[in-house]
Amino acid sequence: MTLTNDPAAKIRDKALWMRRRAFRMVFEAQQGHPGGDFSATDIMATLFFGVMKYDPARPDWPDRDRFIMSKGHATGALYTVLSAAGYFPEDWLATYMQPKSRLSGHPNRNYLPGIETNTGPLGHGLPVATGIAIAGQLTGAAYRTFVLTGDGEMQEGSNWEAAMTAGNRKLRNLTWIVDRNRLQQGAGTEETNGLDPLDKKFEAFGWDVALVDGHDAAALLQVLSAAPGDRPRAVIANTVKGKGVSFMENKANWHHGVPNAEQFAQAMKELV
Amino acid sequence: MSAPAAKTEGLFDCREAWVATLEALAAADDRIVVVVNDSVGSSKLNSFQKKFPDRTINVGIAEQCMVGVGAGLANGGRIPFVSAAGCFLTGRALEQVKADVVYAGFNVKLVGQSSGVAYGELGPTHHSIEDFAWLRTLVNLTVIAPADAWETAEAIKWAAAHEGPVYLRLSRMPVPNLEVANRVFRAGKAELLREGAEATIIACGTTVHRAVAAADLLLAEGIAARVLNMATINPQDEEAVLAAAAQTGAIVTVEEASVRGGLGGAVAELTSAHQPVPVERVGFPGFVPTGSVEWLFNEYGLSRDGIAAATRRAIQRSGR
Structure with missing residues (x-):
């Protein structure tokens, strides 16, 4: 890893480690959702290593910034970032999806520190994040709430209920990041139940909108660290499912595909 | 008590x-x-x-x-x-x-x-x-x-x-206040409203006062039925239910709910495993036709007379 004071370089180093470690978890467990892990990795590395204030020694610190992982199936990305952030030892990652592991296929806040709410069924993160932001608004707390959703999951109506609530309440302390990899489990989002134009939808619901390359650490850092405006902010992060591994990129079947030994070795060669 | x-x-x-x-x-x-x-x-x-x-x-x-x-x-x-x-x-x-x-x-x-x-x-x-x-x-x-x-x-x-x-x-249905001496609310615990050894009526919510009325009617016939207010459906007061099964030998459950899987279901699951006794479940069989609340309660036996009849059936089935 490079020694540098460049915050984007640090984020890139963390993201590289996360991808390699998450893919090893998936390989060893022969289960997981690596395509979505890789599309979200740079966003999460940026939040945890460049944007959010938190203290892994005090996961219940009332003024911590919150990160809500709405796409709860991407536990490879979530568990690696929490471990890298210091919430639990790295060797716990080797227990991923083993019987009685704290590292369940979908995250459980009662098993691991750093998890704000249990997710897995889609369309749950944004309403919960909205409630957290309302609590902050009520108490005048300084914390910010970041929620990461997939794009396919925006077909769930509960997201739009919460988008309306957050927009109407002007929850300026809430940031919603959409991992816009344009693929869902079975096919492309636009050929399944199209989402575009997402930016206009968000604007119509009362949100500020930013578009960003979801794999550009410097650009992510700039967008996600920007001071809140007077409305909630939606960040459409354009991403690539399976980002970083040639044979996985933009392939829907790597949503929950798992590598064989050759594929794992090839990925490790590419993730450097 | x-x-x-x-x-x-x-x-x-x-x-x-x-x-x-x-x-x-x-x-x-x-x-x-x-x-x-x-x-x-x-x-x-x-x-x-x-x-x-x-x-x-x-x-x-x-x-x-x-x-x-x-x-x-x-x-x-x-x-x-x-x-x-x-x-x-x-x-x-x-x-x-x-x-x-x-x-x-x-x-x-x-x-x-x-x-x-x-x-x-x-x-x-x-x-x-x-x-x-x-x-x-x-x-x-x-x-x-x-x-x-x-x-x-x-x-x-x-x-x-x-x-x-x-x-x-909660309900919007008006109900009378139960008169209980020295009343203390205990979550997870049944409240004894009538003592009796021939059957136990276990009720909750809006049906409790009707269960008490049924027990009073039965007492006039010479049948002493225990009445438990089971306000907490979950977790179930297993001790009170198993004691009722052992001591009275017949149970009637009454709930303003489906007879599938609710209070009656909970009591039947528990007693069938540990203390099998006849359990008559009073409630609604499924979707109900249009009618006023009072009509629905009477039609499906969530009434004084309906609960009393269910109690007689339970006692008959118990063979005691």
């Missing part, structure tokens, strides 16, 4: 007790907030909203969002009372109740208003008779159906003080 229970003069809408208690709690603890789905009026929360406008969070007609927001408020250190018609709160938002509140283990109080068949003629879309069966499977969720205004107030106070998810199942 031979405390007499009888109707007093007058009937009371337990929603008055709900809102008065909640306002008092909220005045003393600024963590208490309410979350509603355009249900301020139907939850009788108009005066709460006037007193605590910032702490009345109305997400509009959006139950999934409502329950998720409740979980988020708990994450942010608030004590949310999420109040909506029972049918929509539990049916429309069941996955949010399961995942966001109970599985995640947040300190959220779910308050089902106008539960059971309180909406009468509006029909099964607006009835909440499936809620006991749905929610009883969520092991860490305390489910309470208070029987009268006093118990409603006590249950709300208990819920506010309890750390963990609770479902309070």
